[in-house]
Amino acid sequence: MYLKKILWATAIIGLIVAAFFAYYVYKVLLKPNTAFNNEAAYVYIPSDATYEDVRKQLEPLLDDIASFDILAQKKQYISHIKAGKYAIKRGMSNNDIINSIRIHNLPVTVSFNNQGTLEKLAGRISKEIEADSISLLNAMQDDAFLAEHNFNQATALGMYLPNSYEFFWNTSAIKFRNRMLKEYQRFWTEDRIQKAHNLGLSPNQVITLASIVYEESKKPIEQPRIAGVYLNRLRIGMPLQADPTIKFAAYQLPEYKNTVIKRVLNVHKEIDSPYNTYTNLGLPPGLIAMPDLRAIDAVLNYEKHKFLYFVADASRLGYHKFAKTLTQHNKYASEYHRYLSSQGINR
Structure with missing residues (x-):
């Protein structure tokens, strides 16, 4: 009888211990442990992050950070931090969370256009990936890289074709630059190269x-x-006489910093610059802006015609009037200049 009591007591204690252990395992491993109401929260883990850095991001998102610490230690996550962007979905357990931030690095969409300089582009990209603007700019301006791939400081911006691309958030500056080179090379198909x-x-x-x-x-x-006009001028050795290049040249000078030139005047056309296409024949040394892909293809698939001149159309703003003769062009130009004067635009 006494032995039976001992066996029963032992069995009951065993069941209690087993139940406690099962609950402990459930709490640490399987119990939902999120403290937010959204469908998901995201953490961005830098390349040099320590477990403490990760913990600081996770603590506001979890109900019980202590239980997470225990499992992170058991699964050796503490010493194997993985950089990147990770999703924590509402209702995830500690085990789910560790699995997510260990292996499910999420891509981010990086989009850019209208970035007129490498400096502006680097600043824009640094808001989307881990690499900072200084490291990005240094990679973009690396002379050895540019020379190896037939670029220079004036043409380097042309390697970055405006579009949307997927990157991992923890992409380095070098990897970003190298990926953009591949996108550039992919764009320049045999057909496009032949047209050029x-x-x-x-x-x-x-x-x-x-x-x-x-x-x-x-x-x-x-x-x-418009591309056809400029190509016609290049063929006959006529200066491009492109007002946007004059503005670009002016904006490089201290006196034109933080100004907007709305009307190109004769004084602007006298600026001493290789980008002054009124005084220099041929193309300028490099880009004056970041063109979109359609503009590049517009050059490659230019319209064949005999126009040599064009000017903004005052009756249809945003469009232009084209002319084959200087006499016709001067007539159109006078109309547009009268419009500018009527709007009080004198500079």
Whole structure:
């Protein structure tokens, strides 16, 4: 009888211990442990993060950080931190969370356009991935890299084709730059390279001309015609006489910093700069803006015509009037200048 009591007591104690252990395992391993109401929360773990850095991000998101610490120690996550962007979904257990932040690095979408300089582009990209703007700019301006791939400081911006791309958040500056080179090389298909060759232009020169076309007009329907005008001028040895290049040259000078030139005047056309296409023949040394892909293709698929001149159309703002003769052009130009004067735009 006494032995039976001992056996029963032992069994009961065993059941209590087993139940406690099961609850402990459930609490540490399987119990939902999120403290937010949204469907998901995101953590961004830097490349040099320690467990304490990760813990600080997780603590506001979890009901019980202590139980997470225990499992993180058991699963050796503490010494194997993985950089990246990770999702923690509402209702996840500690085990789910550790599995997520260990292996499910999420891509981020990086989009850019209208970045007129490498400095602006680096600043824009640094808001989307881990790499900071200084490391990005240093990678973009690396002379050895540029020379190896037929770029220079004036043409380097042309390697970055505006679009949307997927990257891991913890992408380094070097990896970002190298990926963009691959995207550039992918864009320049044999067909596009042949079309550039037929124009007597290199890919860099095509993008330089596209930057001028893009600054002249954001209307895709007009861009091939404008490209045709500039290509006609190049063929006959006529200066491009592109007002956007004059503005670009002016903005490099201290007296024009933080100003907006709404009307190109004769004084602007006298600026001493290789980007002054009134005083220099041919294309400028490099881009004056970041053209979109349509502007690049507008150059490669330019409209064949005999126009040599164009000017903004005062009756249809955003569009242009095209002329084959200087006499006709001067008439259109006078109309537009009268419009500018009527709007009080004198500089």
